[in-house]
Amino acid sequence: MSLKSLIKKIDFEKYGSLIAFVVIFIISSFASPYFxxxxxxxxxxxxxxxxGIIALGMTFVIIGGGIDLSVGSMTALVxxxxxxxxxxxxxxxxxxxxxxIMAIIVAVIVSIALGAAFGSLNGVAxxxxxxxxxxxxxxxxxxxxxxxxxxxxAGVFTSNSYMYPELGMGYFLGVxxxxxxxxxxxxxxxxxxxWTRYGRYICAVGSNQKVARYSGIKVDFIRFxxxxxxxxxxxxxxVFLTSRLNSISSTNGGSGYELDAIAxxxxxxxxxxxxxxxxFGTVIGAIILGMINNMLNMLGISPYLQxxxxxxxxxxxxxxxxxxxx
Amino acid sequence: MDNNIILxxxxxxxxxxxxxxxxxxxxxxxxxxxxxIIGENGAGKSTFVKILTGIYTPTEGKIYFNGKEVQFxxxxxxxKVGIIMIPQEFNLINDLNxxxxxxxxxEKKKRVFLNKKxxxxxxxxxxxxxxxxxxxxxxxxxxxxxxxxxxxIAKALAFDSKLLILDEPTxxxxxxxxxxxxxxxxxxxxxxxxxxxxxxKLSEVKEICDRxxxxxxxxxxxxQDTDNIDEKEMVRNMIGRELSQIFPEKxxxxxxxxxxxxxxxxxxxxxxxxxxxxxxxEILGFAGLVGAGRTELAETIIGIRKKKHGKIIIRGKExxxxxxxxxxxxxxxxLSEDRQGIGILTNFDIPSNITLPSLKHYLRxxxxxxxxxxxxAAQYIKRFNIKAASLKSKLEYLSGGNQQKVSxxxxxxxxxxxxxIDEPTRGIDVNAKREIYFFINELVQTGISCIVISxxxxxxxxxxxxxxxxxxxxxxxxxEGEHINExxxxxxxxxxxxVA
Numbered sequence: 001m002s003l004k005s006l007i008k009k010i011d012f013e014k015y016g017s018l019i020a021f022v023v024i025f026i027i028s029s030f031a032s033p034y035f036x037x038x039x040x041x042x043x044x045x046x047x048x049x050x051x052g053i054i055a056l057g058m059t060f061v062i063i064g065g066g067i068d069l070s071v072g073s074m075t076a077l078v079x080x081x082x083x084x085x086x087x088x089x090x091x092x093x094x095x096x097x098x099x100x101i102m103a104i105i106v107a108v109i110v111s112i113a114l115g116a117a118f119g120s121l122n123g124v125a126x127x128x129x130x131x132x133x134x135x136x137x138x139x140x141x142x143x144x145x146x147x148x149x150x151x152x153x154a155g156v157f158t159s160n161s162y163m164y165p166e167l168g169m170g171y172f173l174g175v176x177x178x179x180x181x182x183x184x185x186x187x188x189x190x191x192x193x194x195w196t197r198y199g200r201y202i203c204a205v206g207s208n209q210k211v212a213r214y215s216g217i218k219v220d221f222i223r224f225x226x227x228x229x230x231x232x233x234x235x236x237x238x239v240f241l242t243s244r245l246n247s248i249s250s251t252n253g254g255s256g257y258e259l260d261a262i263a264x265x266x267x268x269x270x271x272x273x274x275x276x277x278x279x280f281g282t283v284i285g286a287i288i289l290g291m292i293n294n295m296l297n298m299l300g301i302s303p304y305l306q307x308x309x310x311x312x313x314x315x316x317x318x319x320x321x322x323x324x325x326x
Numbered sequence: 327m328d329n330n331i332i333l334x335x336x337x338x339x340x341x342x343x344x345x346x347x348x349x350x351x352x353x354x355x356x357x358x359x360x361x362x363i364i365g366e367n368g369a370g371k372s373t374f375v376k377i378l379t380g381i382y383t384p385t386e387g388k389i390y391f392n393g394k395e396v397q398f399x400x401x402x403x404x405x406k407v408g409i410i411m412i413p414q415e416f417n418l419i420n421d422l423n424x425x426x427x428x429x430x431x432x433e434k435k436k437r438v439f440l441n442k443k444x445x446x447x448x449x450x451x452x453x454x455x456x457x458x459x460x461x462x463x464x465x466x467x468x469x470x471x472x473x474x475x476x477x478x479i480a481k482a483l484a485f486d487s488k489l490l491i492l493d494e495p496t497x498x499x500x501x502x503x504x505x506x507x508x509x510x511x512x513x514x515x516x517x518x519x520x521x522x523x524x525x526x527k528l529s530e531v532k533e534i535c536d537r538x539x540x541x542x543x544x545x546x547x548x549x550q551d552t553d554n555i556d557e558k559e560m561v562r563n564m565i566g567r568e569l570s571q572i573f574p575e576k577x578x579x580x581x582x583x584x585x586x587x588x589x590x591x592x593x594x595x596x597x598x599x600x601x602x603x604x605x606x607x608e609i610l611g612f613a614g615l616v617g618a619g620r621t622e623l624a625e626t627i628i629g630i631r632k633k634k635h636g637k638i639i640i641r642g643k644e645x646x647x648x649x650x651x652x653x654x655x656x657x658x659x660x661l662s663e664d665r666q667g668i669g670i671l672t673n674f675d676i677p678s679n680i681t682l683p684s685l686k687h688y689l690r691x692x693x694x695x696x697x698x699x700x701x702x703a704a705q706y707i708k709r710f711n712i713k714a715a716s717l718k719s720k721l722e723y724l725s726g727g728n729q730q731k732v733s734x735x736x737x738x739x740x741x742x743x744x745x746x747i748d749e750p751t752r753g754i755d756v757n758a759k760r761e762i763y764f765f766i767n768e769l770v771q772t773g774i775s776c777i778v779i780s781x782x783x784x785x786x787x788x789x790x791x792x793x794x795x796x797x798x799x800x801x802x803x804x805x806e807g808e809h810i811n812e813x814x815x816x817x818x819x820x821x822x823x824x825v826a
Contacts, residue, residue, distance in 0.1 A: 195693045197685050203674070204682055210668045214630070214660065215683040215736070216651035275673050 016320055017268045017284040024291050032298040040294065042176060048264075048290035049182035051257050052283065053237045055264035056182075056189045057230030059282045062265050063193075064226045065206040065274035066126065066133040071234050071261055073144035074118050075254025079238035080148050082111035083157040083248060090160055100163050107164070111242075112235035118144065119231020123224035141258070152250030159246045168244030178240040182283075185236070190279040202226055206274025263310060264289060267317040288313070331393070332357040332520050333378070333409075333489060338387035340373050342723060345715045348373050348544045351387070355489075360511060360521045362535030362552065364528065366564055366755040368713050368725035369541040371524050375491050378522075379411045380404035391489075408488030412478045412495060414753065415666060420467040425449035427466055428481045452480040456510050471616070472503040479510065483519075490514070491522040496530060497753050500616060508534050526755050528557040540564055565757050572760045573788035574767035579608035584775050585658075585744050587627065590636030596622035597631070598799040604744065604777060607770045611790030612779040613815045619799035620779045621663060624746045628653035628660045640744070654683055659742035661733055663749035663779070665726070669733040672722040676714060677703035679721055679732050684739045706735035711761060727754035734762070738769075745769065746777040751785060763789055783812050795819050 028035045035041075054071050061068050086107035093099040118140070125136040170177045193199035201222045204212040213219050237257075242248045266272065267288055268281025292313060296306050333355040340348040348370040355361045365371050376382045378389065380398030389396050391407050398404045401411075418427050425445045434441040434448070449462040458476045466474065475495060482490050492511075496504045511521060511534060525531050531538055532552050540547040540563040547563045585604040591597055596619045604610050612620045625631045627638060629647040637644050640656050647653050653660065662668040670679050677699040681688050688699050703717055710731040714724055721729055730750075737745065750766065751759040766789065770776055780786050786793055793805045795818035802824030805814055817823035 191693070195696075197689065197692075197694065200678060200682070200685060200694065204671055207671045207673050208668075211671050212682075214650050214662060214668045216649075216654040216740075217682070218649075218651060275671075 016317075017281045017288065020267070020317075021284050021288055021291075024288055024295070028291055028295045028298075031295055034298060035294070042179070044287070044290040044294050045179045045182075046176040047293070048286045049176070049178040050237050050241050051260035051289075052182050052264060052286035053178075053185060053240075054230065054233045054257060055261040055268075055282050055286050056185055056279060057226075057233030058261045059189070059265050059268070059270055059277055059279055060193070060202055060226040061133075061230050062262070062270050062272065063206045063274050063277045064202045064223050065209070066223060066226060067137065067262070068119075068122060068133065068227060068230050069137040069258045070118075070122060070140040070144055071230060072254040072257035072259075073141045073148065074115065074231065074234045075238050075241065075257055076248060076250055076252075077144040077148040077151075078111055078114045078118065078235055079242040079248035079253055080152050080157040080250055081114055082107045082238060083159045083242055084151070085110040086164060087160050097163075100161060104161065104164055104167065108239050111239045112232055115231040115233070115235025115238065116228050117231070119227045119229070119234070120224065122231070123227035126227065127220040127224045148250040148253070154250055156247050156249045157242075159242070161246070164243045165246045166243075168240045168242070178244075181236065181240065185233070186279055186283050193277075193279055198222070198225065203276055207276070259310070260286075260289060263314045266314055269317075269321070271321060272318070285317075330356050332391065334390040335378075336388045336390070338374070338377060338384050338389070340370075340377060340382060341385045342715065346385075346544060348377075348384075351541075351546050353539060353546070353549065355520060355522070356536075357520055358515055358518045359536040360515055360523055360534055362531040362538035363522060363524045363541065364526070364531055364538060364560060364564060365541035366727070366757050368543075368728060369564070369755075370544040371541055372493070372725065373544075374541070375411060375493065375522065375524065378404065378489075379409055379491060405485060408486060409491070410482040410485055410487040410489070411491040411493065412475065412482060414494045414497070416474050416478055418466045418474055418477060421465070423463050423465050424453075424460060424469075424477055424480075425462045427477060428452070428484050430481075432485065448484065449480070452483055455483070456480055456513075458506075458510075471498045472500070472506075475499070475507070476510075483514075487519065489520045489522065491524070493524045494526065494753050495523075496525065496527060498616065504530070526753065528560050528756075531560070532557060542566060561756055564755065572756070572763065574764045576609075576789075576791060577607065577767065577771055579605040579770070579775070579791055582606050584641055586637070586639040588637040588639070590623070590626060590638065591634040592622065592626040593632040593634045594622075596799050597626045599636070600796075600799075600801055602794055602801060602804060604775050605791075606775055607773055608792065609766065609770055609776045609778055609790045611786040611793040611810075612777060612796060613781075613783070613786045613793055614796035614819050616781060618796040618819065620796050621748055622799070623796070624660055624748060624777070624779060627746070628658055654740050654742075657741070657743035658746065659683075659737040659740050659744070660746045661737045661748060661750070663752060665729055665733060665752075670721050670729055670736070673720055675718045675720055676707065676712070676724075676732055677717060680706060680736045680739055682736060684741070702739070703735075706732075706739075710735060710765065727758035730754055730758070730762070734765070742774060744775050744777070746779070748779045749781065750778060751780075751782070759785075783815065786815065787811065795824065797821055797824075 058068060086103055089103035089106040090100060093102050122137055122140055125131055126133050167177060172180055201217050204217060205219050205222050209219050264285035265282050268278065268285030270277030270281060289310060292309055293306055296309060331354045335351055335353050338348065338351040339346065351374060363371050373382065377384045380401045380403050396407060419430065428449050429445045434444045446462045453460055453462065456476060456479060460469065460473050460476065469477065495507060499507065515521065523531065523535055535552050537549055538552050538555065539549045540560065542564060582605065583603045584606050588601050590600045600623055614620055622631060626633055629649045629652060638647060645656055647656065666672065680703050681699050688695050700717055706712065712728050712731045714728060721732060750762050766776055778790060787810055790810065793810050793815060794801050795803050795805065795815055797819055803818040
């Protein structure tokens with residue numbers, strides 16, 4: 001009665017991910033004394049910020065009843081082209097401090113604009129072509145990766161800039177810049193989801209498209225925009241990924257990102273069927289994935305097994321959701 | 327224990343987040359009887375049968391089936407002992423055919439392969455027993471609503487059901503189909519099947535049930551033999567007082583015309599050359615048999631269905647409406663007959679449902695002003711007497727009638743000039759019906775013009791200024807004044823009168 005009824009009373013959609021977070025946090029702190037050190041925690045946050053940023057956009061896609069499998073390949077393609085444009089912009093602007101800043105700004109804009117463009121390709125095929133999102137993004141996953149390989153001749157895109165890594169490696173008030181961006185974007189996306197018309201509409205569309213349509217919502221546009229949004233997050237993520245290493249590999253840059261981004265959303269309590277979800281949950285979900293990886297590393301468990309653990313966590317998260325709704 | 331009692335409940339109670347919706351229900355249902363349950367919206371009828379079928383677990387109380395205490399954790403547990411519910415919204419898979427649906431989850435096998443022959447044979451047998459003429463291999467989406475219902479019943483029988491629960495089975499049926507259903511129920515009864523029958527149609531309850539239980543606000547008010555209770559008495563028990571006049575006094579509309587529809591046809595052919603006009607402050611009824619094309623006409627007007635030709639003129643100006651968003655912009659709101667399917671979002675709370683089509687009026691710059699939303703919703707809750715645990719209740723926890731009131735508030739909040747209401751009172755009880763009639767009457771007095779599509783003759787006659795009768799996608803006649811009577815409407819609806 002006592003424990004069972006207590007468990008039944010907990011709203012898993014709201015607090016499930018938070019509880020998992022606390023549990024894993026406590027276990028990790030006991031597992032390794034190193035875990036709680038500030039540098040380690042900052043490292044975890046930096047690690048998760050790349051896929052975490054994409055997961056923020058993915059939250060909208062999944063709430064709207066869709067999925068985007070192409071984000072990993074898109075990261076490589078967007079990252080690659082943005083490095084090429086950085087190099088060309090540097091030639092165009094010439095040498096000098098401000099000239100290089102200008103070039104970097106160009107690269108960032110190109111990256112985000114390309115992300116939005118590739119996202120909108122997905123969105124058009126899904127809404128105008130009436131093709132299931134799974135199929136469309138499976139197709140573009142192959143297309144974007146192949147284009148990245150072709151343009152990069154299956155090698156590594158390397159930037160000629162010395163300043164570009166400052167963006168990905170830099171700190172602001174002692175916290176890595178990508179982490180700042182992740183949290184600021186999370187806050188913005190939270191506002192969009194909960195306090196704007198778009199947020200309300202994407203939930204309505206994911207909950208029941210027919211009701212949404214009869215309520216005068218432009219369902220196709222709302223769904224289309226969710227793919228543009230995830231594209232933009234891919235663009236932002238690609239900037240930080242490429243600038244950290246000052247390069248990106250066309251073969252494995254961003255590979256597996258779709259898995260991590262979707263996993264963060266699902267672990268965060270957003271149902272695969274859409275209709276509701278929280279940005280807060282997604283952030284927690286992303287951090288949980290990072291903590292698990294970190295713990296496995298510290299315990300000296302083979303990195304090859306990390307995928308197994310990740311998979312179990314994803315399936316477990318969905319299992320708990322199932323249990324709750326029954 | 328009495329062998330004759332198939333189902334007994336003792337002190338059944340149910341609470342949802344602290345709100346008691348059902349209290350101390352004690353019934354003894356005799357084997358082979360048809361047991362009616364009536365009550366207003368939110369009286370607890372659905373909750374009670376959901377407990378009996380294992381969808382909900384009771385907060386308190388015990389259930390005995392065939393003398394043994396039973397506890398149902400899932401609907402499957404209830405099915406195993408032979409309690410089966412025929413829901414209002416059918417649980418059939420449209421893409422499968424009749425026998426596949428009947429044996430879904432219960433397939434007959436020959437080693438590892440499906441024994442299709444045996445399943446088809448058994449299905450034919452069941453359908454013959456029911457004296458219905460449906461091919462065992464017909465696809466579900468090709469069947470009429472009445473036929474689907476028969477398939478549900480056949481499915482229940484295939485499960486060897488001992489207690490069959492029918493929730494509002496007649497709302498979507500024509501009179502002839504209802505007669506067939508009742509015949510089948512009597513036949514099942516003679517074979518010893520016990521039935522629980524939930525309905526708002528009191529005359530039907532009196533006709534088919536042996537005994538009837540009245541619920542009000544979660545309490546059991548009385549259980550009577552139907553021979554000893556008349557409809558008036560039932561109503562008195564349901565609402566706890568005499569029901570005054572159910573329809574408001576009709577108000578004459580103004581002379582100016584707000585909506586003209588000329589020769590409207592849809593691409594899919596469900597609407598054919600329909601012309602009519604709607605005056606300001608008028609209630610124009612649309613009568614006809616199920617499938618006459620009334621809903622399809624409404625959907626063509628609001629742009630869900632593609633227009634082939636014809637004009638839609640609003641206050642003298644012609645518009646080409648391509649989707650519901652444009653219809654709303656031009657002041658036409660449509661309230662669907664299919665509440666759960668296209669009316670409301672069950673996982674949204676009351677305010678977000680109401681403001682969904684009118685959200686742009688609740689913005690402060692780009693952010694939603696939730697306080698304003700909640701204030702507005704609170705006003706509607708008061709105005710329509712919506713019963714809910716709280717403002718933040720999700721719609722799935724509201725009863726059908728209260729959901730309907732929320733849909734009404736939702737459409738109304740768009741500030742429509744023309745309000746198309748499709749089956750405004752389907753599946754809701756007398757008292758809520760009356761509230762909705764008076765409410766529609768209030769609306770037209772504020773200058774809103776209403777089109778009411780209804781299959782309930784009484785409603786059409788009692789409420790409307792004029793009545794358009796449809797048959798096979800065409801209007802066969804527009805009746806006024808003393809011509810609005812049951813006979814005239816039926817003549818036009820069946821094609822005995824008017825040009826079809």
